[in-house]
Amino acid sequence: MLKIKRGIFISSLLCFQLYFSQSVTVKGKVDSQVDVENIHVINKTAQVFTITNRNGEFEITVSLNDVIVFSSIQQKSKSIIVDKNMILFKALRVTLEEQINELDEVIVGKILTGNLLLDVQNVEGDAPINFFDVGIPGYTGKIATQSERRLYEATTGGGIIPLNPILNAISGRTKELKTQVKLEENEALMLSIKGRLANDFFASNPLAEDLKMDFFFFCADDENFMKHCKNQTDFSVLIFLRMKYRQYLENLETTKD
Numbered sequence: 228m229l230k231i232k233r234g235i236f237i238s239s240l241l242c243f244q245l246y247f248s249q250s251v252t253v254k255g256k257v258d259s260q261v262d263v264e265n266i267h268v269i270n271k272t273a274q275v276f277t278i279t280n281r282n283g284e285f286e287i288t289v290s291l292n293d294v295i296v297f298s299s300i301q302q303k304s305k306s307i308i309v310d311k312n313m314i315l316f317k318a319l320r321v322t323l324e325e326q327i328n329e330l331d332e333v334i335v336g337k338i339l340t341g342n343l344l345l346d347v348q349n350v351e352g353d354a355p356i357n358f359f360d361v362g363i364p365g366y367t368g369k370i371a372t373q374s375e376r377r378l379y380e381a382t383t384g385g386g387i388i389p390l391n392p393i394l395n396a397i398s399g400r401t402k403e404l405k406t407q408v409k410l411e412e413n414e415a416l417m418l419s420i421k422g423r424l425a426n427d428f429f430a431s432n433p434l435a436e437d438l439k440m441d442f443f444f445f446c447a448d449d450e451n452f453m454k455h456c457k458n459q460t461d462f463s464v465l466i467f468l469r470m471k472y473r474q475y476l477e478n479l480e481t482t483k484d
Contacts, residue, residue, distance in 0.1 A: 255319035300448035
């Protein structure tokens with residue numbers, strides 16, 4: 228009889244451990260005094276991520292003891308370790324504190340005088356060559372992404388009264404498409420910078436391997452990211468990354484405290 232009870236106990240324990248070792252989809256919500264939309268929710272352990280919707284809600288796949296990081300330009304970064312209650316109830320709620328980041332003034336290159344003739348003479352570099360300079364016809368514009376094409380369709384229409392822009396504006400679809408296009412552009416630029424500059428940057432600005440991707444998401448969340456990184460020289464981008472690196476380390480220290 229004792230052996231039977233012991234067998235039942237061991238079987239129950241194994242089933243319990245098996246249940247909590249499996250991955251589950253957790254539904255969560257972020258609370259904050261500022262905007263809770265488009266906050267990055269990153270499972271650093273499983274290397275998956277998502278973003279919150281306009282209500283701060285999200286879904287993400289987790290396992291027991293996974294580390295979940297919440298990252299946003301407007302909130303302080305926060306890390307959560309997945310416990311048994313989260314697995315059992317498949318729910319997570321977290322409150323983020325507001326983060327105020329001030330961008331230092333940076334002057335790159337020569338200062339313009341305001342005199343057009345003098346400023347043109349001081350500009351260095353050759354003008355780019357296009358198809359027409361060499362007598363070859365060709366399309367030189369940017370190829371639209373799927374989201375950009377959807378946005379164009381949503382904001383244009385035919386007839387005397389174009390209905391597409393009106394209906395999509397009322398339903399909120401236009402706003403969602405604009406947000407999606409901006410997110411895709413941000414992410415594409417962030418991945419391009421990571422691929423070009425990550426090795427050189429982290430050689431002189433060390434960071435743990437599991438934090439490097441989170442750092443680039445942190446940079447991309449900055450409202451000035453496109454301004455300081457799009458169509459800029461690598462030198463200008465590195466100045467921006469260095470400034471964000473200091474902010475990121477400060478946020479890590481604040482999180483530890």
